Amino acid sequence: MDDADERAFAEYFRARRDTVRRTAFLLCGDWHRADDHAQSAFVALHRHWRRIRDPLALDGWVRKTLVRAVIDESRRPWRRERSTDRTPEVAGVDADVATRTALVDALRSVPPRQRAVLVLRYLEGLDVAGTAAALGCSEGTVKSQTSHGLAALRGILGDSLDDLREAG
Amino acid sequence: MNSMDPRNDHRLAAAFRDAVPEPPEAGFSADDVRRESHRIGRRNRMLLTGGVAAAVIVLAGGVTTGVVLARDGRTTTSAAAPAQDSGSGARELGAPDLAREAAPGGSGAAVAPAPVGVPLGPASGRDCVNPQDPELRALVDTALPALASARQAPTTMVCRQGGGREVNLEVVDGDLTGLLSVVYTPPGEEPTQTAGAVGWVMEERSTASGGLVTVTSRAQSDSGGVPFAAEVATLADALAPRL
Numbered sequence: 287m288d289d290a291d292e293r294a295f296a297e298y299f300r301a302r303r304d305t306v307r308r309t310a311f312l313l314c315g316d317w318h319r320a321d322d323h324a325q326s327a328f329v330a331l332h333r334h335w336r337r338i339r340d341p342l343a344l345d346g347w348v349r350k351t352l353v354r355a356v357i358d359e360s361r362r363p364w365r366r367e368r369s370t371d372r373t374p375e376v377a378g379v380d381a382d383v384a385t386r387t388a389l390v391d392a393l394r395s396v397p398p399r400q401r402a403v404l405v406l407r408y409l410e411g412l413d414v415a416g417t418a419a420a421l422g423c424s425e426g427t428v429k430s431q432t433s434h435g436l437a438a439l440r441g442i443l444g445d446s447l448d449d450l451r452e453a454g
Numbered sequence: 455m456n457s458m459d460p461r462n463d464h465r466l467a468a469a470f471r472d473a474v475p476e477p478p479e480a481g482f483s484a485d486d487v488r489r490e491s492h493r494i495g496r497r498n499r500m501l502l503t504g505g506v507a508a509a510v511i512v513l514a515g516g517v518t519t520g521v522v523l524a525r526d527g528r529t530t531t532s533a534a535a536p537a538q539d540s541g542s543g544a545r546e547l548g549a550p551d552l553a554r555e556a557a558p559g560g561s562g563a564a565v566a567p568a569p570v571g572v573p574l575g576p577a578s579g580r581d582c583v584n585p586q587d588p589e590l591r592a593l594v595d596t597a598l599p600a601l602a603s604a605r606q607a608p609t610t611m612v613c614r615q616g617g618g619r620e621v622n623l624e625v626v627d628g629d630l631t632g633l634l635s636v637v638y639t640p641p642g643e644e645p646t647q648t649a650g651a652v653g654w655v656m657e658e659r660s661t662a663s664g665g666l667v668t669v670t671s672r673a674q675s676d677s678g679g680v681p682f683a684a685e686v687a688t689l690a691d692a693l694a695p696r697l
Contacts, residue, residue, distance in 0.1 A: 299487065325487060332491040
């Protein structure tokens with residue numbers, strides 16, 4: 287990349303790094319791994335910078351790279367996730383912190399693809415079509431994964447999830 | 455639950471946003487990203503060069519073998535006959551199939567490591583990369599005997615084609631536990647792994663067959679140390695001339 291491209295990349299990196307890290311955190315539930323994935327996504331972006339002509343497409347490109355990397359990693363032996371029937375412990379802490387912690391813990395118990403759909407839809411605010419494009423799947427799959435993911439969350443969080451949804 | 459339409463789930467969306475705490479200080483900078491990007495670029499160019507060189511060597515070897523055999527009057531086949539047809543010559547050209555087929559035990563059994571100076575090279579005859587390649591495991595055990603008793607890590611088959619090899623092990627190093635992987639990427643293939651920021655030690659080396667060997671050790675948890683961290687580079691050094 288020439289100097290102008292490097293400056294443009296650095297500017298984009300400064301503006302978006304923490305947003306990408308936050309998304310990565312909800313996808314994997316761990317800041318160390320979130321940083322690994324976010325860094326890998328930015329490295330891939332740097333390598334493809336000159337081929338992404340449309341600046342408005344940058345966010346979508348990074349999001350797609352990040353989500354697919356997290357899902358791929360969850361299949362690898364060193365990070366393969368194990369399901370657990372351990373209920374998140376939330377007693378004895380501030381209510382807001384408890385809710386936040388419970389949601390993060392509950393998300394970690396949701397299968398990776400369903401979790402990715404939930405994060406893209408609720409954290410990133412993507413619609414069904416945008417989520418399908420990011421994950422490289424059909425809109426029907428996004429709808430069913432959303433339904434299954436919410437059911438999984440409800441199985442863990444119980445009424446507190448319904449309270450959040452019904453109050454919308 | 456009354457509705458499954460996420461457009462109405464404003465509070466749930468807010469809960470997702472609130473669920474992310476204030477992030478800690480980032481573990482990487484723009485300079486780190488640039489360095490890693492340039493490193494991968496150099497590595498890929500090196501692999502491309504290695505792949506072309508390996509192809510030229512194999513092609514030249516095949517032609518040479520055909521010419522020699524034709525001069526001896528032992529064959530009337532084309533001068534460009536494949537090197538694999540020429541017996542021991544195939545081993546010298548980095549085609550390990552003949553010795554592998556003759557090895558006792560067959561696939562999955564303990565396999566003797568290839569002799570020094572004869573690179574194992576790409577796997578063949580498989581549609582997908584074997585995540586527990588017995589021949590690569592034999593080399594790994596020879597290079598670092600402490601791993602000989604390590605158990606195979608359970609893996610999910612991800613079908614990557616192209617003759618790669620992998621070994622994935624659950625390792626114990628004193629109080630440290632983790633997963634150690636050795637991945638051989640053949641010439642012309644794109645490596646799939648990149649370095650992580652925390653809890654990993656990774657070393658890469660170009661191999662004698664023009665490929666790339668990547669040795670990675672990962673801590674079992676983010677708070678623990680990395681098992682065999684000091685041996686990762688040594689293992690990569692030992693494997694490079696044998697692959």
